Amino acid sequence: MFSLDDMIQFLPSLLHGALLTIAVSLLAFALAMVCGLLTGIARISRLWPLRAVSAVYIQFIRGTPLLLQLFFIYYVLPYGGIVLSPFVSGVLGLALNYTAYMAEVFRSGIQAIPKGQWEAGASVGMSRRLMLRRIILPQAVRIIVPSIGNFFVSIFKDSALVSVITMRDLMFSGQLLASATYKHFEIFAMVAAIYFLISYPTAKFVEWIEARIDVTRRPVVIGMRG
Amino acid sequence: MNDAAEVAVVSGSDAQPIVQLERIWKSFGRLEVLTDVSLSVQKGEVVCIIGPSGAGKSTMLRCINHLENIDDGTIHFEGKPVYRYKQNGRVVVDPDSRIEAIRAQIGMVFQSFNLFPHLTVLGNVIEAPVHVLREPIAKARERAMVVLGKVGLVEKAQAYPHQLSGGQQQRVAIARALAMNPKVMLFDEATSALDPELVGEVLRVMRQLAREGMTMVVVTHEMDFARDVADRVVFMADGAIVEQGPPEVLFTAPRSPRTRQFLHSILNRNGGPEEPSPVP
Numbered sequence: 001m002f003s004l005d006d007m008i009q010f011l012p013s014l015l016h017g018a019l020l021t022i023a024v025s026l027l028a029f030a031l032a033m034v035c036g037l038l039t040g041i042a043r044i045s046r047l048w049p050l051r052a053v054s055a056v057y058i059q060f061i062r063g064t065p066l067l068l069q070l071f072f073i074y075y076v077l078p079y080g081g082i083v084l085s086p087f088v089s090g091v092l093g094l095a096l097n098y099t100a101y102m103a104e105v106f107r108s109g110i111q112a113i114p115k116g117q118w119e120a121g122a123s124v125g126m127s128r129r130l131m132l133r134r135i136i137l138p139q140a141v142r143i144i145v146p147s148i149g150n151f152f153v154s155i156f157k158d159s160a161l162v163s164v165i166t167m168r169d170l171m172f173s174g175q176l177l178a179s180a181t182y183k184h185f186e187i188f189a190m191v192a193a194i195y196f197l198i199s200y201p202t203a204k205f206v207e208w209i210e211a212r213i214d215v216t217r218r219p220v221v222i223g224m225r226g
Numbered sequence: 227m228n229d230a231a232e233v234a235v236v237s238g239s240d241a242q243p244i245v246q247l248e249r250i251w252k253s254f255g256r257l258e259v260l261t262d263v264s265l266s267v268q269k270g271e272v273v274c275i276i277g278p279s280g281a282g283k284s285t286m287l288r289c290i291n292h293l294e295n296i297d298d299g300t301i302h303f304e305g306k307p308v309y310r311y312k313q314n315g316r317v318v319v320d321p322d323s324r325i326e327a328i329r330a331q332i333g334m335v336f337q338s339f340n341l342f343p344h345l346t347v348l349g350n351v352i353e354a355p356v357h358v359l360r361e362p363i364a365k366a367r368e369r370a371m372v373v374l375g376k377v378g379l380v381e382k383a384q385a386y387p388h389q390l391s392g393g394q395q396q397r398v399a400i401a402r403a404l405a406m407n408p409k410v411m412l413f414d415e416a417t418s419a420l421d422p423e424l425v426g427e428v429l430r431v432m433r434q435l436a437r438e439g440m441t442m443v444v445v446t447h448e449m450d451f452a453r454d455v456a457d458r459v460v461f462m463a464d465g466a467i468v469e470q471g472p473p474e475v476l477f478t479a480p481r482s483p484r485t486r487q488f489l490h491s492i493l494n495r496n497g498g499p500e501e502p503s504p505v506p
């Protein structure tokens with residue numbers, strides 16, 4: 001079944017697709033980290049409109065399929081005069097989707113820090129923003145990292161959905177080749193192998209980060225003994 | 227109920243109080259926790275607050291640095307109304323920056339220490355001087371070592387909180403507050419969470435501070451400390467100040483039956499839980 005010739009023939013196009021998959025995923029992830037943090041902070045803001053808007057956003061995104069969100073950005077926005085390339089639509093769609101999930105992770109991580117930490121910061125005159133940056137987030141990171149790590153691993157796979165808006169990522173390249181050559185098994189096996197070669201090191205990388213965070217300066221349950 | 231005449235007798239000076247609570251009301255939902263409480267604290271004065279559990283002692287202390295919002299009344303800091311007050315019939319709410327600036331001048335020590343676990347002892351102490359007062363790090367360090375010297379923990383500067391005993395952690399918390407050069411220090415049952423053998427080292431530091439002239443408001447169940455160190459003891463019950471006076475008067479000749487009963491229950495139970503039975 002597998003012939004070396006076939007593989008050599010398919011590889012360049014698949015690798016090109018893989019590069020796009022990686023690019024879309026990394027960009028979307030970076031965006032989602034920043035927006036997720038901001039949305040998560042908005043969820044616990046003292047200003048109720050910020051709380052309301054962020055809560056609605058999160059519920060809405062989590063209550064609708066990613067596929068539909070991508071369709072909206074790519075097919076519906078043009079009716080409003082906003083035409084985005086498949087690449088930009090893909091990055092945006094994934095990022096907006098992941099933002100909602102990450103916001104919840106950031107929010108719960110922040111809320112897991114005991115109230116006494118805020119009070120201690122406040123009692124020495126720190127502003128809320130300063131406390132978040134210097135006291136709360138550095139402690140919340142330990143709680144947040146494992147979940148964020150899971151998202152990082154899964155975004156490479158979820159990004160396959162952007163193929164439906166004609167972005168030539170790894171998935172879409174595979175589909176194109178398969179329908180042109182009818183060598184479904186060979187091509188999809190190669191696609192699977194490449195996805196795995198992307199996610200496995202990613203998962204290992206996440207494990208490595210978690211382990212590092214675990215050993216250095218373990219957080220302490222607020223309590224008496226040393 | 228507050229006896230204004232008594233305040234005047236006790237703190238005889240005509241100097242302006244550092245902290246003054248004027249007719250404070252505070253409730254949590256439907257629970258009235260502070261009912262028309264007034265208290266003033268003069269510079270250099272050590273005021274100890276005693277009373278049964280649920281009297282509102284912590285709440286009153288926390289109102290002083292705006293960890294709790296008051297419903298009515300006025301809090302004055304160095305003679306000026308702060309946080310949230312009525313002016314010409316209108317309610318004024320201080321901007322965050324002013325609230326933060328005032329808090330920076332009020333040190334607070336919590337029952338549960340609340341050290342920053344991700345920072346070293348030194349990091350805990352220089353955090354606010356560097357980031358709130360914007361002191362250069364070298365200067366903040368120098369000062370941190372001075373205050374760590376005061377609490378006897380210079381050699382622990384590089385340790386993390388979880389590597390310290392409870393008594394040491396609480397002394398770091400005191401150092402963290404002192405590093406801001408506060409005009410007044412608030413202590414909320416600073417020794418209640420400690421194993422008995424660690425209480426002494428923290429009380430010693432507090433006594434030393436008092437001797438050096440620090441203005442202190444101390445919520446405590448340590449009656450010996452209150453007797454020895456306080457200039458004035460305030461007895462609170464049911465959200466009100468029942469009685470206050472110099473320790474030698476309040477402890478030996480309390481005027482209110484409520485106070486008498488409370489002291490009686492404490493002395494009898496020998497430092498046990500201080501919940502007195504209801505007033506007959």
Ligand SMILES: Nc1ncnc2c1ncn2[C@@H]1O[C@H](COP(=O)(O)OP(=O)(O)OP(=O)(O)O)[C@@H](O)[C@H]1O
Pocket residue numbers: 254257259277278279280281282283284285286
């Ligand atoms: N955040 C809060 N929400 C609701 N009720 C509260 C809150 N904080 C305190 N209370 C209630 O207010 C009352 C007074 O509490 P406070 O902590 O001021 O008492 P306390 O005199 O310090 O008592 P203790 O000696 O037990 O520390 C209590 O009945 C308490 O349950």
Ligand SMILES: [Mg+2]
Pocket residue numbers: 283284285415
């Ligand atoms: Mg209390």
